[in-house]
Amino acid sequence: MAIIGSIIKQMINVRAKIPSRRSVYKSQIRELRKLMLKAQFTSFGKKYEFNELVLLEDPIKIFQSKVPLHDYQIIFDGWWHRALKGEKDVCWPGKIKYFALSSGTADSSSKHIPVTKNLIKSIQKGTLKQILSTKHLNLSEKQYETEILFVGGSTNLSYNGTYFYGDLSGITTGTQPRWFQNFSLPGPNITAIATWEEKIQEIVLNAKKWDIGFICGVPAWIQILFERIIKHYNLKNIHDVWPNLAIYVHGGVAIHPYKKSIDSLCGKSIIYLDTYLASEGFIAFQERPNEHQAMKLLTDNKMFFEFIPFNDKYFDADGNLKPNATALNITQVELNTEYALVITNCAGAWRYLIGDTIKFTDLQRCEIIITGRTKHFLSLCGEHVSVDNMNQAIKLAAADLNIIINEYCVAGIPYEGMFAHHWYIGSDKKIDAELIAESIDTHLKNLNDDYITERKHALKNVIVTVLPNQTFIDFLASKNKLGGQSKFPRVIKGKHLNEWLAFLENNKTF
Missing domain, CATH: 3.40.50.12780 (ANL, N-terminal domain)
Structure with a gap:
């Protein structure tokens, strides 16, 4: 050999x-x-x-x-x-x-x-x-x-x-x-x-x-x-x-x-x-x-x-x-x-x-x-947040809080007559959702000029829900998409957001 x-x-x-x-x-x-x-x-x-x-x-x-x-x-x-x-x-x-x-x-x-x-x-x-x-x-x-x-x-x-x-x-x-x-x-x-x-x-x-x-x-x-x-x-x-x-x-x-x-x-x-x-x-x-x-x-x-x-x-x-x-x-x-x-x-x-x-x-x-x-991007009101922006913000937020975040997705939602970003974060440890939200928000402001502008106006809030990592895997399994080239979407919207919300409602683990 x-x-x-x-x-x-x-x-x-x-x-x-x-x-x-x-x-x-x-x-x-x-x-x-x-x-x-x-x-x-x-x-x-x-x-x-x-x-x-x-x-x-x-x-x-x-x-x-x-x-x-x-x-x-x-x-x-x-x-x-x-x-x-x-x-x-x-x-x-x-x-x-x-x-x-x-x-x-x-x-x-x-x-x-x-x-x-x-x-x-x-x-x-x-x-x-x-x-x-x-x-x-x-x-x-x-x-x-x-x-x-x-x-x-x-x-x-x-x-x-x-x-x-x-x-x-x-x-x-x-x-x-x-x-x-x-x-x-x-x-x-x-x-x-x-x-x-x-x-x-x-x-x-x-x-x-x-x-x-x-x-x-x-x-x-x-x-x-x-x-x-x-x-x-x-x-x-x-x-x-x-x-x-x-x-x-x-x-x-x-x-x-x-x-x-x-x-x-x-x-x-x-x-x-x-x-x-x-x-x-x-x-x-x-x-x-x-x-x-x-x-x-x-x-x-x-x-x-x-x-x-x-x-x-x-x-x-x-x-x-x-x-x-x-x-x-x-x-x-x-x-x-x-x-x-x-x-x-x-x-x-x-x-x-x-x-x-x-x-x-x-x-x-x-x-x-x-x-x-x-x-797969978020632009409810002109914030133009790309998946690359999201990945970078998650990486930096995880480093700030000394945690590991493998899976996540984001949805744009109506909020108090304006808009908000709702993040779903995967972690098997107990972590403070408000701290993660604050860290992600801070880093996105540094990464994206359009985002910081809209956070002063129409984008009113950043919300975080922490879920077990297995929840993301189980959702893929429910769609018959385990293994191979399958992966979880980072931005989720429309009927697929409704399916995700229904799945969370029927499989409450948080």
């Missing part, structure tokens, strides 16, 4: 020395042209005359003028529903064999996102790029001899006679190349288990057999897994069973609310690496340690990116795109400006508004952070 670690280390170091020969913009032109060339004979490609666009030296402007922007409902109603019925050559050549159900947050009904062989290969390529990027971590040869544990969805996909469907992590794990399966766990028998509780129990029972050096998964489920293993074997920390665990690759939600809890379950420091893997593809990964945990956009991996400034000019109060919205290319973006991300991928998503908002932290490196969702 030592020779394997040595070979991998040498491969990574050699790969690190290969310079980039093309600019990011030229790379994006190349990716867009390849995507249109591949799809030119599909129904979508014929409608928008891709056969002519691919001949242009720089097709980006004409592509943007011809092809409209799409959100999920628009592209599904116009195109994807045909592929879902088994029609070939709709938005991408051939028949779509897989559809990923975007479990997403608990407040969203499942979307059917097309997954093609090309997309699966691009995800595998992105995974390999992230492995190669560990050159920045100066890991030992021995570290590359350890195993990788993926905590994700079931590979036992559902089939309706036309296509397979399930969690993206289940689709990608089930289609891993054989050489990679030799290094990855928990193995085909466990990954096929559909029930989250049964799957996690099997991982716990097998934990002592494995030499885990890398672990990947959504923070909430990784934390629960660590807690279960420690309890089952009566350990002090997770390193008592996995002494070589060094890298945690996370995604789906911000790590900040969970980091203190996960650190407390470890016997030594681990390296946290963020990743941006959506149902629509591998978008970005953290290439190097940095203060923002910013991720490098994969601009040369079968995906074309556009960016719409996330402001009142282009989006309405509910986060819907306005008709006059225009998108920018990679050379037109600015630092620290919030953008709604638009992608074109190798599975038939064309100028597709993915629903996430991002900011660039380094233009030269094309590094970004995820700031929230286009429809």
